[in-house]
Amino acid sequence: MAKGGKKEGKKKAVALGYEADKDSAPKVLARGSGLVADRITELAKEKGVTLYEDAALVEALSAVDIGREIPEELYKVVAEVLAFIYALDNHAARAARG
Structure with missing residues (x-):
């Protein structure tokens, strides 16, 4: 999930989801x-x-x-973010296992 961005002092957030067996690209699940x-x-x-x-x-x-796939022009940046998050989560899981 990405958050940040302010318009007139309001925080913005967008939640993405991706199911490899169903989706061809990540989808916007929520935004506001x-x-x-x-x-x-x-x-x-x-x-x-x-x-x-x-x-x-x-x-x-x-x-x-909401419910739509992200546009192609955002594929690379979203892929980089997801790769970073997956690496971070894997590192945290390994550290928790000791």
């Missing part, structure tokens, strides 16, 4: 600003979803309708 962004972030934390902050990416993803 202000209190909605706070709730998206809160739910992500409760579910153990890694958060990533990038105001420019959130701004670009905010233009995508």
Whole structure:
């Protein structure tokens, strides 16, 4: 999930999802600003979803309708973010195992 980006002082958040066996690209699962962004972030934390902050990416993803796949021009940057998050999560899992 990406968060960040401020418009008129309001925080923005976008949640992405990807099911390799069903989706050809990540989809926007939720997006919002202000209190909605706070709730998206809160739910992500409760579910153990890694958060990533990038105001420019959130701004670009905010233009995508909920339930729609991200546009091709965002594939590379989203892939880089996901690779970073997967590596971070794997590192944390290995550290937890000792």
